[in-house]
Amino acid sequence: MDQDIRIAVDIGGTFTDIEILDATSGAIHQIKTPSTPADPSIGLLTGIRQASERFGFPMEAVQYLLHGTTIATNAVLERKLPLGAVVTTAGFEDVMQIGRHGRTDVYAITLAQPEPLVARRFCFGVSERVNAAGEITVPLDEAGVRRVATELAKAGVKSVAVCLLHAYANPAHERRVGAILAELLPGVAITLASDISPEIREYERMSTTALNAMLVPIVQRYTDRLAGRMKEELPEAQVYLVQSNG
Numbered sequence: 001m002d003q004d005i006r007i008a009v010d011i012g013g014t015f016t017d018i019e020i021l022d023a024t025s026g027a028i029h030q031i032k033t034p035s036t037p038a039d040p041s042i043g044l045l046t047g048i049r050q051a052s053e054r055f056g057f058p059m060e061a062v063q064y065l066l067h068g069t070t071i072a073t074n075a076v077l078e079r080k081l082p083l084g085a086v087v088t089t090a091g092f093e094d095v096m097q098i099g100r101h102g103r104t105d106v107y108a109i110t111l112a113q114p115e116p117l118v119a120r121r122f123c124f125g126v127s128e129r130v131n132a133a134g135e136i137t138v139p140l141d142e143a144g145v146r147r148v149a150t151e152l153a154k155a156g157v158k159s160v161a162v163c164l165l166h167a168y169a170n171p172a173h174e175r176r177v178g179a180i181l182a183e184l185l186p187g188v189a190i191t192l193a194s195d196i197s198p199e200i201r202e203y204e205r206m207s208t209t210a211l212n213a214m215l216v217p218i219v220q221r222y223t224d225r226l227a228g229r230m231k232e233e234l235p236e237a238q239v240y241l242v243q244s245n246g
Contacts, residue, residue: 018051
């Protein structure tokens with residue numbers, strides 16, 4: 001009977017932990033190997049090759065790879081994020097800087113606020129307005145969007161979060177902005193708030209969308225490398241990526 005090997009992996013900043021299930025015999029094995037932060041897929045495949053040699057199964061027998069990682073979490077905590085920008089409704093460019101009034105110490109005379117995910121100079125406004133009922137009250141200025149795209153290209157941004165007022169009620173303008181930016185900024189990751197967090201409260205929606213936008217290039221780069229290595233060394237394996245919600 002052909003072996004059915006199933007592997008679960010958790011890639012951390014220091015170690016890559018690998019659990020191996022031989023579904024044919026029921027045997028369970030573990031192995032730990034140093035992570036390779038520059039390209040975590042190297043440490044992952046190194047660990048699987050070591051497991052193959054130690055526990056006596058061919059690489060071709062690996063049928064499933066359940067993959068968890070802190071790559072995105074570490075990038076956020078260490079602020080190793082690509083240059084990102086925000087496009088929002090004109091007049092709301094300061095939302096990321098204003099934030100919320102919540103304080104960890106309500107009696108502190110001075111307060112050190114964390115740096116916004118996106119600097120103010122990379123927050124751009126476009127003329128448009130959708131009201132809370134989803135009705136368009138000011139048409140989208142598409143020429144203005146194209147001017148913003150020119151500024152984004154000059155700045156060399158790698159990702160853009162589009163978060164327009166009340167787009168949760170009517171995403172038409174956001175989708176059009178996203179289409180224009182995708183056309184004019186090839187290779188730049190575009191994220192729409194109406195796709196990521198279609199809820200009220202512009203700060204929460206904007207910060208969530210900005211964070212997603214800046215993580216896309218990091219995760220995309222890693223998954224592309226992983227896919228290439230998997231095709232070469234584990235051609236039979238199906239890969240399942242575990243999200244933070246399980």
